[in-house]
Amino acid sequence: MLGKLKSWEGFLFIVLVLIIVVNASLSPFFLTFNNQINLFQLSIEKIIVALVMTFIIINAEIDLSVGSMMGLSACAFGFMFQAGVPAGGAVVIALVIGGLGGALNGYFIAKVGLPSLVVTLATLIGFRGLARVLVEDRGITDFPDWFDALGQQAFAFGIPFALFAFVILFLILYVVLQKTAFGRLTYVIGTNRDVADFAGVNTGKHKMKLFIAAGIVSAFAGLLYAARVGAVRGDVALGFELDVITMVLLGGVSIFGGKGSLMGTLLAILIVLNLRNGMALNDITGHIQTGVIGLLLIASVLVPRLKLPAFLSGHQKGAKV
């Protein structure tokens, strides 16, 4: 299983290198330090959430509510701050809201047994509604300097805080997914939940943990967004869930669960970011950028289905009967 995934990752790696080479040759600004940091900064919230989304999709579930949760946490933070709650306390409460929202998803999915597509579609609407109720469209600004600085200035070595957070989260989650029992069970449950149940695994609890983690990380990402932009509105992070899911699927994670890796997600993230950045540097508009990303996603689903040499085909054929 891992061997085959590595080959899909190898394919993504080649694509990434090509994009970087083309970008570098077309624009002298591409390889500058500032541009490279900027490239991450503009999508940093989405790529952080993509890391937990990888777990959720490998587990054969989906979480559509992440964008709305980002919005809700940012708006809850803004609302509380405006109401006089100290920013530090508001941050903690926003993270707790993320955990509770995730637990709500997890309850209906893991305990009641409803499909995650339906549950998180409902909370996508619900969380967003709550965010708009809290902040409406007027926008809240004037956060404390330390909060804005966290989002807008370099934290150390000229690198912003959010990028550090992404790298650290990636390293932790990589170990969890590839090296621990929790990670192994994430794959087993995603492959066949009944097999895990019959092996004495509490699969409901496992799914609960994943959705709570998704809620907290989304809330965290929402706060990063508020800090980076320095303002919140009811439509913060609107539609981000689709970009997040796109990156994960492009990374070779199977929408049917059981297959994929964080390395694949990371490569897909880098491909999407570099492609967008390269096009932006060459004055290609955002809409066309989005179209190209869409084509890329279709290709990523198609390519493994084509009869390719073994080193290129990421998904195995059906099991022998």
Added chain:
Amino acid sequence: MANPVLSLKNISKNFGMTAALADMSIDLYPGEVHAIVGENGAGKSTMIKIMTGVHQPSAGSLEIDSNAVSISGTSAAREQGVAAIYQEPMVFPDFDVTENIFASSTTEGWIQRRGKLRKKALALIERVGMKLDVDRIASGLTLAEQQAVEIARALSQDVRVLIMDEPTASLSAHEAAQLRRIATTLAEQGVAVVYISHRLEEIFEIAHRVTVIRDGQHISTKLVEDVTSDGMIAEMVGREVGNYFAKAPTHATDETILEVKDLALEGVYRGISFDLKVGEVLCMSGLIGARRTDVALSLFGILPASAGAIYYKGKPMEMKSAKQAMEAGIAYVSEDRRKFGLAMPMSIRENTTLATLAEFLSPRGIINRCREAEVTEAFRERLNIRTPDIEIEVGMLSGGNQQKVMLAKWLNMKPDLLILDEPTRGIDVGAKAEVHDLIRDFVANGGAAIVISSDLPEVLAMGDRILVMREGHQMGIIDNKDASQETIMALATGQTEAA
């Protein structure tokens, strides 16, 4: 007698190397109820699938009205007047009776007039001989009524051969009687009814002729007046006991590991009582629908029992989850490798360690892959798992080797009680013998085993005692020395009640 409406002429069907049917010839006459009996796996389903066009025969031919025909699929079979209904009726739950009867109709034109269809539906239901409101929604009907709807659907397409495949297996006594009446009524109207059932008493009630098949071969076709139930069972079971696998001496001790008293799961099974000694193998025998797997799942905590008591190692225990059962030392090897047993796209190593993953963790919670590989390699050697590499996907292995990986997963738990559900289904004879040896080794070394099996020679070879179930009831427990295939089958089909 008139000419046969459908004849199977020397039909053979091979799946790869396995011959599911060999040189099978049967004539079906209009107006008869023709019962076909045989053990699980005798080839009944393959025969039905050939008659209904699902499978094509490897050799031989089908004749309708003495003309050779080839039936390319179920819709072609319907056109030829051959239809089948099964244990699970296939109705559209949200349609009413009329709509269900004409759901697949192509003869009623593009625009179907409700009034006209309703009238036709009434006539068809009348022909079936059941009182049924044609405006009722199908999901509210009983199983027998749903089957009547299916039969009416077949009649609407001028069915001449109606195959009823264990139609009463999941029906209550009253409903089953209704359905048998339908079969008789249709035969009186000139339909050839093929009736497949494990309930021998039904066959004596409604069949005109009985065909016994065994191991894909035609054994006999007789008038029902000329057969006895003992004779029929002897023909179904056939092969001599002892030439398959010999019974090894028992390892049973005096120490009781498990005692089950009056265990029941509402609506599924009840009155299950037995004990199991250390070193003993208890086999559970019965036909499809006997509910043996449900009893096993209750012991393993997946399907907690609703009444009765389980005493494990002398202590009363309520099995509420698989985890709890596993902690007590109970392992369950599922009958369905694909659905419940193995994560097919994952490696042999990952599957072998799945039930005992906690044992492979470092203090920091990291899985020790080297230890995993060591343990898996050891099992590969011990169970003779034939594979080039333990990193290979389990799905790529043969059935026998998959079964061994599943055994490895559970043996690694070092259980005290091993429950094996159809441990040798679909695996070759060599692997079968190896699995049997493993079970014997396991009990000889202080374990105890419950083996659910539909393979009677296997039951006789493995079971120190044999618990026979039928439709959720415990029919009796037989000592191996008193057991034969005939006595087991008699209990399993409800011909006798053991003490």
